[in-house]
Amino acid sequence: MNPRAGTPEILIAGNPNSGKSTLFNALSGGSARVGNYPGVTVDRTTATVRLSARQVALVDVPGMYSLTANSPEEQLAVDALVASETRAVVCVVDATTLQRGLYLALQLRESGVPVVVALNMMDAAERMGLRIDTDHLSESFGAPVVPVVATKRQGLDALLNAVEGQLGLTSPVDAPSVSYPAALEADLSELVPLVEQWRPGASSQQTRAVALWSLLSLDEDSLRGVPDSLRIAVQELRSAAIAQGRNPDLEIIATRYAWIEEQVSRASSNPDPKPSVSERIDNVLTHPVFGLVVFAIVMFLIFEALFTWAEPAIGFIEGLTAALQGQVAGSLPDGVLQDLIVEGIIAGVGNVIVFAPQILLLFLFIGFLEDSGYLARVAFVIDRVMKGVGLHGKAFVPLLSGFACAIPAVMATRTIERRRDRLVTMLALPLMSCSARLPVYILVVGTVFAGATLWWFSAGAVALFAMYTLSVVVTLTAAAVIRRTILPGPAPTFMLEMPPYRWPSAQILWINAWRRLRIFLVDAGTIILAMTVLLWALLSFPKSDEIAVRYSQERATVAQMDLHPDEAARLVAALNAREASEQLEQSVAGRFGHALEPVLRPIGFDWQIGVGIIGAFAAREVFISTLGVVFGIGETDQENKPLRQALREARHSDGTPVMTPLSGVSLMVFFLLACQCMSTIAVVRRESGAWKWPAFLFAYMTVLAYTGSFLVYQGGRLFGFE
Amino acid sequence: MAGNSKRFANEKEIHYQLVMKPSLADLALGQAAEIVSIDCDRSISRRLMEMGLIPGTEVRVVRVAPLGDPIELRVRDYALSVRRAEAARIAVVPARAA
Structure with missing residues (x-):
């Protein structure tokens, strides 16, 4: 029955906000591994835990309110639950919302799987004055019910003992006897033979559970692997039922809840209810005025963190990368190998880890907002605005983060539940003007609008x-x-459930942020590294021996001249920069830039800008250093006067200047709209789970950028601008 | 307005239920009501029911978002927010004044 005998799988299931992941982390001690379910990008987090007599594998199942499934993602949980490896399920139930949590527990029990109910947040329930008779619940559900406080690690031993007890069972405990209306039972008995064909060997209890599941889930779904015969039968039964004025969904769900209400009313009482603290906090946090003020402050803090707090760490990583590049360049002989290591591999690794500070910060923030319960309020407050463009309220934080950097922002879309909503957000947010575009804007503005004013503002502003x-x-x-x-x-x-406010655990915030970062470093990082090396090759090869020989002769001439050492060094540096420029011009990227010129002219660019755009694919700000090489200036940044000068002096073949205010605006619009960022491509690949989405993203943004620049440039010319 | 229905005499209230068909979206802030029926798309109705909103369940509107939508409900000891568009398709009987 179990292919990996010795490590039975124990699933941790539960409602969102039930403290399921906290319990998982408390049990696993942070030793979890994150994988992916095949085909879809839902994390599959597992950890090995030692019980007294054996080891078990804990699996963290995505949060859910029921087993009913509508999409392949939701189906995962169901698949996992009926998988043969699954030996028991820990159903985490928030003791303060007993009925809703037990709805899932009941469904699990109906499917015949051994269940241990972890009655979490017992401390909060007690503070509210709630008394729960766990023995009664345990008896009626046919499952041990163990009170726990996951955040304080209370009750964990008892929970693991109960799990071990379930593993030792020789015969299954009967499912709770919920009696559905007679008409529904008749429907079920028609489905049973079809389910038996689909899942031969299932127990009668499992078969009945699958028949119930089919009646409730099938029709207008996108589930995989369900036999057509079962589908058709469900459709017919449903239409027949509706024609008789029945509603099978309601019959099933209402019967279950009626049963749960009865058990809960017998097992729990609240003689002296206390008002919850959350209500009072919410009176402020979702207040028409204060709510918006708090919202603005929190969003500003995230913004500030991504922009300012991350900056020293980013600078440190960039400095370290540069130092390492200098070190290696000094200790390896000049040549292709040195270039590959310095410009390709070290630069590539640097390109990956430079995102670490922003990713960690954003996920610590989001983790705090999510675990504290405020993220649901963010969505609540801003949903009205997001609804207008067909987005979910939860899309706001990722979109806002897009102003700083699309990489952590795309990763942040995973707080949005539905895959479709997540994809829409992920495909639109790279259009937010990220901080890497700013150096390009500053260079262009400094070049073409220096000192110019528009009314009483500076034209650049x-x-x-x-x-x-x-x-x-x-x-x-x-x-x-x-x-x-x-x-x-x-x-x-x-x-959206508005969970009660809770103080998050620092350890869990850190574990989760670190887990996200590790996924990025491994999955997106390898793509970014590979693309950096590829770009390096495009910008470096083929190398012309003729140019190399000519410049080494010129350097030899300089060396023979009787010059002051500083003067000689200056001349050699200038020669090196010119050599790099000439080599770049006839590299693959340089030739490609030339070939693109006919396409670039209508939007006001020339081949040199074209090469810059190709180089900028590594990261937008690389546009500036690539232009530095193209114009033979060497090391440069956006404030660099010689580069601005060179740009102003650049001429098209017909003698007209390349950089005018109009072509400058066109260039800014191009950088705003184009997906000039391989890291975005890599992270969208990781988060969407397929190459087609980053391909679509790149294609539509490139078309949009070209069209935008074309309209600006040609439109501007029509109105007589230069 | 729906919020005043609890003061209506029985006959008028019946008329009100049949003709006005009050929904969750019509409830005043803080007002409790009992769910009569849910008439959203199947998947949404099912989700609402599975989260415990079933004909006969008592709900209360506890909060309205600063921009007027969505609204926050209190049901079965927890808080759930829904948009007015969905709330408008959940028919209710407003509770009489306590």
Whole structure:
């Protein structure tokens, strides 16, 4: 029965916000491994735990309110529960919302699987004055009920003992006897033979549970692997029932809840109810005025953290990368190998870990908001706005984070429950003007708008403001359009539990943030590293011997001249920069830039900008250092005067200047709209689970960028701008 | 308005239930009501029911978002927020004044 005898799988299931993951982490001590369910991007977190007599594998199942499934993602939980490896399920129930939690526990018991109910948050229940007779619940559900406080690690030993007890059972405990209406029982008996064909060998209890599940889940679903005969039978039974004025869904669910209400009323009492603290906190946090103020402050803090707090760490990583590059360059002989290691591999690793500070910070923040219960209030407060463009209220934090960096922002979309809503958000948010675009804006503004004014503002400030405004408008429009075209479907509904406020555990916040970072480093990191090496190769090869020989002769000439050492060094540096520029021009990327020129001219760019755009795929700010090489200036940044000068002096073949205010705006619009960021591609690949989504993202943003720049440049010319 | 229905005499209240069909979206802040029926798309109705909103269940509107939508309900000892669009399809009988 169990292919991996000795390590039976114990599933940890429960409602969202029931403290399921906290319990999982408390039991596993943070030793968990995160994998992926095949085909979909739902994390499968497992950990090995030693009981007194054997080892078991704990599996953290995605949070759910019921076993009813509508999508392949929801089906995962169901699949896991009926898998032969599953030997027992720990159903985590929040003791303060007993009925809803027990609904899931009842469904699990009906399917015949051994269940241990972990009655979590008993401390909160006691504070509310609630008394629960666990023995009665245990008897009626046919499952041990163990009170626990996961955050304080109370009751864990008793829980594991109960699990071990279930593993030692020789014969299954009978499922609770819930009696459905006679008409529904008749429907079930028609489905039973079909289920028996689908799942031969299942016990009669399991068969009955699958028949119930089918009646409740099938029809208008996108579930996999369900036989057509069963589907058709369910459809017919449902239509027949509806024609008679019956509602099978209601019959099943209402019968279950009636049974639960009866058990709960016998097993629990609250002689002296106390008002909850959450109510009072919410009176402030979702207040029409204070609510919005608190909301703005919290969002500003996230923003500030991503922009400012992360900066020293990012600078440190960049400095370390540069130092390591210098060290290695000094200790390896010049040549392709040195370049590959310095410009390809070390730069690539640097490109990956440079995101670590923002990812850690954002996930610590989101973890805090989520575990404290405020994230649900964020969605509650802002949903009205997000609804207008077909997004879920929970899309707000990822979108806002997009102003800092799309990488952590895309990863943050996993707080959105439905995959479709998650994809729409993920595909629109790279249009938010991230911080890596700013150096490009500053370079362009400094080059073409230096000292210019528009009315009583500086022209540069107006241009920057316009870029950020445009970015918000385009992002929301793109979300609305993608929702209506590529990913049509029912508008996202907003059914969100507002969990009670709780103080999060620092340890769990850290474990989760670290887990997210590790997934990024491994999964997206390898793609980013590979693309960095590829880009390096495109910008470096083929190398021209002719150019190399000519410049080494010139350097030899300089060495023979009788010059002051500083003067000689300056000349050699200038020669090196010019050599790099010439080599770049005839590399694959340089040739590609030239080949692109006919396409780039209508939007106001030339081949040099084209090469810069290719280089910028590594990261947008690399545009500047690539231009530095193209123009033979060497090391440079956005404040660099020689680069601005070189850009101003650059001429098209017909003698007209390349960088004008109009082509500058066109360039900014291009950078705003284009997906010039391989790390975004890599992280969307990781989070969407398929290459087709990053491919679509890149394609639509490139088309959008070209169209935008074309309209700006050609439109501007029509109105007589230069 | 729906919020005043609890003061209506029985006859008028029956008329009100049949003709006005009050929904969760019509309830005043803080008002309790009993669910009569849920008429959303099947998957949404099912989800609402599985979260404990069943004909006969008592609900109360405890909060309205600062921008007017969604609304927060108290049902079966927990808080659930739903948009007005969904709430409008959940028919209720407002509770009489205690």
